[in-house]
Amino acid sequence: MKRKVLLIVLGLMVFTTLVISAAPKVTTITYTRWAGTEEARDFQRLVDIFMSKNPDIKIVCDFLPWDPYWNKLQTTIIGGAAADVVSFSQQHSAQYVSRGALYEMTKLPGAKQLLDEMQEGTKAAVLVGNKIYGMPVGAGVRAMIYNKAMFDKAGVPYPDSKKPMTWDEFLEIGEKLTIKKDGKVLQYAANFHKREMWESLVVQAGGKYIDDYTRPTKILINNKAGIEGLQFLRTMVEKAIIPPWEDDWEGAFGSPDSAVATGKVAIMQSGPWALSPLKQKKINFGTAPLFVGKKRANRGYVNFLAISKNCKNPQAAWRFIKWMCGEGQLEFTKTGDLPANKKYFEAAKKLNPYGYPPEIMEAFFSEL
Numbered sequence: 001m002k003r004k005v006l007l008i009v010l011g012l013m014v015f016t017t018l019v020i021s022a023a024p025k026v027t028t029i030t031y032t033r034w035a036g037t038e039e040a041r042d043f044q045r046l047v048d049i050f051m052s053k054n055p056d057i058k059i060v061c062d063f064l065p066w067d068p069y070w071n072k073l074q075t076t077i078i079g080g081a082a083a084d085v086v087s088f089s090q091q092h093s094a095q096y097v098s099r100g101a102l103y104e105m106t107k108l109p110g111a112k113q114l115l116d117e118m119q120e121g122t123k124a125a126v127l128v129g130n131k132i133y134g135m136p137v138g139a140g141v142r143a144m145i146y147n148k149a150m151f152d153k154a155g156v157p158y159p160d161s162k163k164p165m166t167w168d169e170f171l172e173i174g175e176k177l178t179i180k181k182d183g184k185v186l187q188y189a190a191n192f193h194k195r196e197m198w199e200s201l202v203v204q205a206g207g208k209y210i211d212d213y214t215r216p217t218k219i220l221i222n223n224k225a226g227i228e229g230l231q232f233l234r235t236m237v238e239k240a241i242i243p244p245w246e247d248d249w250e251g252a253f254g255s256p257d258s259a260v261a262t263g264k265v266a267i268m269q270s271g272p273w274a275l276s277p278l279k280q281k282k283i284n285f286g287t288a289p290l291f292v293g294k295k296r297a298n299r300g301y302v303n304f305l306a307i308s309k310n311c312k313n314p315q316a317a318w319r320f321i322k323w324m325c326g327e328g329q330l331e332f333t334k335t336g337d338l339p340a341n342k343k344y345f346e347a348a349k350k351l352n353p354y355g356y357p358p359e360i361m362e363a364f365f366s367e368l
Helices: 002-022 037-053 066-078 111-116 148-154 167-177 194-204 224-238 272-280 314-324 329-335 342-351 358-367
Strands: 027-034 057-064 085-089 135-141 143-147 179-181 184-191 265-270 285-288 300-307
Touching: 027 066, 027 314, 037 057, 037 314, 037 329, 057 066, 057 314, 085 314, 111 135, 135 314, 135 329, 143 148, 143 272, 143 358, 148 167, 148 265, 167 184, 167 224, 194 224, 265 272, 272 358, 285 358, 300 314, 329 342
Parallel strands: 027 057, 027 085, 184 265
Antiparallel strands: 085 300, 135 300, 143 265, 143 285, 179 184
């Protein structure tokens, strides 16, 4: 009887040892990105999906608002304490990509092939020569989002969801949508991202504002096209179609991402990331492409993921990036960016995973 009990105990010990030895070793990596409260929930959901498919990797996230994010990123990269996977928007990336702050990804398995899958306009941001220092994950594009009730009240027809207006056509409807009383503006027709708008207008007028959009060395705005583009922006301000320049991002008439939600602005220039608050407030909204000058142009962003140079587990970090920029793209795009990956960009257009009618998303896809 004692021998039988001993055998059972030994058997349980062997079984327990086998179970323990079979459990996968878990590698922990860190991931950081700019995100508001709702965006942070969306990105945490993405990370949770990845971890459910890859139980041997644990990801600890650090999400911060826009300005604090870039401040912390600079400090941690200089101090050698950056997160393993870091997020970049193209306009804030040149100093890190070109100065050796990031892990070179060229020889990671499948990196070259994955970069080949990306839309052409997204690749330059992550390359130095032929070396890869990041992977495009999303394209941030802004279109015009408008309040249908305000258009109805002003007797203005809704803009076409596919065909852009001309500058003159926009000025015409803009003057009808602006409301003044006793010399004071009560309602502006639109609120645009001023810096990005003048950049777009210079190009629409047939010019360029810098020599290289990824790593600029010269400003090229002081010419006929540059002046024409800036003059159109000035005209919109002078006609009180848009608010004058404000130092604060969120002014009395909201920001380009929130203006329509204030009830004081008919049109704002934003991306899919700004639609959820409008839906929550039950605002009946539509979208349209940005107006066009001599040529069509709209400022966009390339957002990409990179591995910090001090990362101790680059293979695990790469698996996460590869998923985000590959099979995870249809989940990623629900956060607001359009897919950088050509295959999933086309799939998103077809499958519409956004929770909005296809005609709402059409304007954003047309801008890319």
